[in-house]
Amino acid sequence: MDVLSEVLKAIKLDGAFFYNAEFSSPWSVREPPSSKVAHHLSPNGGHAIIYHLITEGRCEARVEGDTPINVGSGHIVIFPHGDAHILGNGSTRTVDLEPRLHEILAQGLKLARAGGGGEVTKIVCGYFSCDPQLSSALLAGLAPLFSVPIRDDAGGQWLENTIRFSVGQAGAGAGGEAVLSRLSELLFVETIRRYIAQLASEEIGWLAGVRDAEVGKALALLHRDPAKPWTIATLAREVGISRSVLAERFTHYLKEPPISYLTRWRLQLAARMLKSTARGVGDIAADVGYESEAAFNRAFKRQFSVPPARFRDAS
Numbered sequence: 001m002d003v004l005s006e007v008l009k010a011i012k013l014d015g016a017f018f019y020n021a022e023f024s025s026p027w028s029v030r031e032p033p034s035s036k037v038a039h040h041l042s043p044n045g046g047h048a049i050i051y052h053l054i055t056e057g058r059c060e061a062r063v064e065g066d067t068p069i070n071v072g073s074g075h076i077v078i079f080p081h082g083d084a085h086i087l088g089n090g091s092t093r094t095v096d097l098e099p100r101l102h103e104i105l106a107q108g109l110k111l112a113r114a115g116g117g118g119e120v121t122k123i124v125c126g127y128f129s130c131d132p133q134l135s136s137a138l139l140a141g142l143a144p145l146f147s148v149p150i151r152d153d154a155g156g157q158w159l160e161n162t163i164r165f166s167v168g169q170a171g172a173g174a175g176g177e178a179v180l181s182r183l184s185e186l187l188f189v190e191t192i193r194r195y196i197a198q199l200a201s202e203e204i205g206w207l208a209g210v211r212d213a214e215v216g217k218a219l220a221l222l223h224r225d226p227a228k229p230w231t232i233a234t235l236a237r238e239v240g241i242s243r244s245v246l247a248e249r250f251t252h253y254l255k256e257p258p259i260s261y262l263t264r265w266r267l268q269l270a271a272r273m274l275k276s277t278a279r280g281v282g283d284i285a286a287d288v289g290y291e292s293e294a295a296f297n298r299a300f301k302r303q304f305s306v307p308p309a310r311f312r313d314a315s
Contacts, residue, residue, distance in 0.1 A: 003210050004192065006223035010269070011134040014046075015184035016177070018105060019125035020167050023059075024115035026090025030064070032098035034082025038129060040105050047132040049139075050125070051078040052087065053150070053187070055164055057121030059089045063144045074151025074160065076191050080142040089121055109170035109180075124167050126184045133268045138192075141205030148194045150187075159183070159190060209253030214239050218250060222262050226269060227289035230262055267303045270296070274312040281308045 023029075031037075034048035052061070053076045062068035063083045071077045079085050086094055095114075097104060104112070150156040163183050170180065196211050209215040217239050222230065235258055236243040250258045266288040273284045285296035300308045 003216050003220035003223055004189070004196075006220055007134075007138055008189065010223065011130045011138065013128045013130050013185050013188065014181075015126060015128040015188060016181050017109060017124055017126040017163075017167055017170075017184055019112070019123075020109045020170075021112045021114070021123045021125070023057075023089065023113075023121045023123070025118035025121070026088070026092035027115035027121075028086060028088030028090075028092050028094040029114075030084065030086050030094050030096045030098070032096075032101065033084040034079070034127070036098060037101065037127070038082075040101060046129040047135060047139075048082055049078065049080050049128045049130070049188070050082060050085075051076055051127070051188070051191070053124045053126070053160070053163065055122045055124060055160065057089070057119060059087050059121050059123070061085060061087050061145060061147070066144065069145070069147060071147050074156075075147050075149050076187065077145060077147045078142075078191060079145050080139045081144055083144050085145065087123070089119060090116070092116065109167050124163060126187070128184070128188055131272055133271055136268075137206045137265070141207045142195075146195060148191050148198070150190070150194075156190065156194075159187060163187065204253050204255075206254060209250070212249065212253060214241050214246060215249050215253050218246060218258055222258065222265065226262060226266050227287060229289065230259065232257070232259060263299065264303065266290075267300055270300065270308070271304065271311065274308055284308070 031050065034050055037050070038046065038048040052071075054071050054073055056073050058070065058072045060068040061071050061077045063079070063085050068086075069077075088094065150160050166180055166183055192207075196207050199208055199211060209219060218235055221235060221238055232243045232247060236246040239246055241249075247257050250256075250261070254261055256264075270284050270288045273279060273287065274281075277284075279287075281297070282293040285293045288296075290296035290299070297307050300311070304311055306314070
């Protein structure tokens with residue numbers, strides 16, 4: 001059972017590529033935080049995850065104020081929390097792209113060239129927007145930036161080559177934007193899968209829990225059917241282990257027991273429904289697994305400090 005797929009269905013990623021660049025060393029650019037970019041990229045707003053796929057050459061990448069990492073050809077570097085960051089190769093003055101953001105986005109995927117004429121680095125840049133509350137579990141365990149190789153097997157090579165071709169053909173025919181959007185989302189999913197696979201055995205957190213056979217199955221069950229009247233006993237029976245073992249393993253990775261996790265997830269789903277639909281509070285309560293509207297109101301207020309109706313009316 002694939003918990004990552006279940007969560008990605010819920011958070012509804014909206015992805016695309018937005019920049020296609022060829023830099024020659026020395027070069028250095030600063031990209032603004034995603035909070036400055038999100039409203040340009042997605043009309044629905046939300047949290048923006050920025051990433052860069054290095055298709056040729058190399059560069060250094062760092063969050064402002066942190067130590068840089070080396071990123072080689074065939075690697076993707078992701079900034080999941082939307083921090084301002086710097087990319088470059090060679091010592092030179094850093095160009096801040098924030099004042100030119102509108103101009104950069106307006107040119108679409110037309111190849112942009114800049115730099116000092118030395119070693120060439122080619123980069124395709126993209127983003128995903130997602131619901132900030134529903135994506136919090138997925139993103140919480142991620143570092144401010146991380147890099148993952150894409151080109152190290154046949155599937156990754158196919159994905160990279162398809163992206164390079166599609167970006168090069170952008171605007172050449174009907175349906176091009178839809179193709180690029182699907183490729184962008186596929187790239188993100190593949191990156192997270194590879195990131196999970198390379199986690200150290202002692203890692204904890206949501207992503208490490210996904211990799212664990214029993215905890216991952218429990219998470220998938222909860223996310224697939226959050227309104228089901230789960231108890232630790234019924235969940236343990238579905239997973240195929242004892243209640244005590246499930247509670248211990250789940251809490252080891254996620255720092256809370258399964259039913260507590262489920263309660264938070266239900267309320268996050270309800271919060272999104274309150275903001276995105278006109279459904280009544282009672283109907284939403286039932287949709288996320290509450291038999292009593294009064295019980296739902298109490299739980300919601302504990303989580304968000306205001307009752308559901310006031311939460312919906314807040315800007």
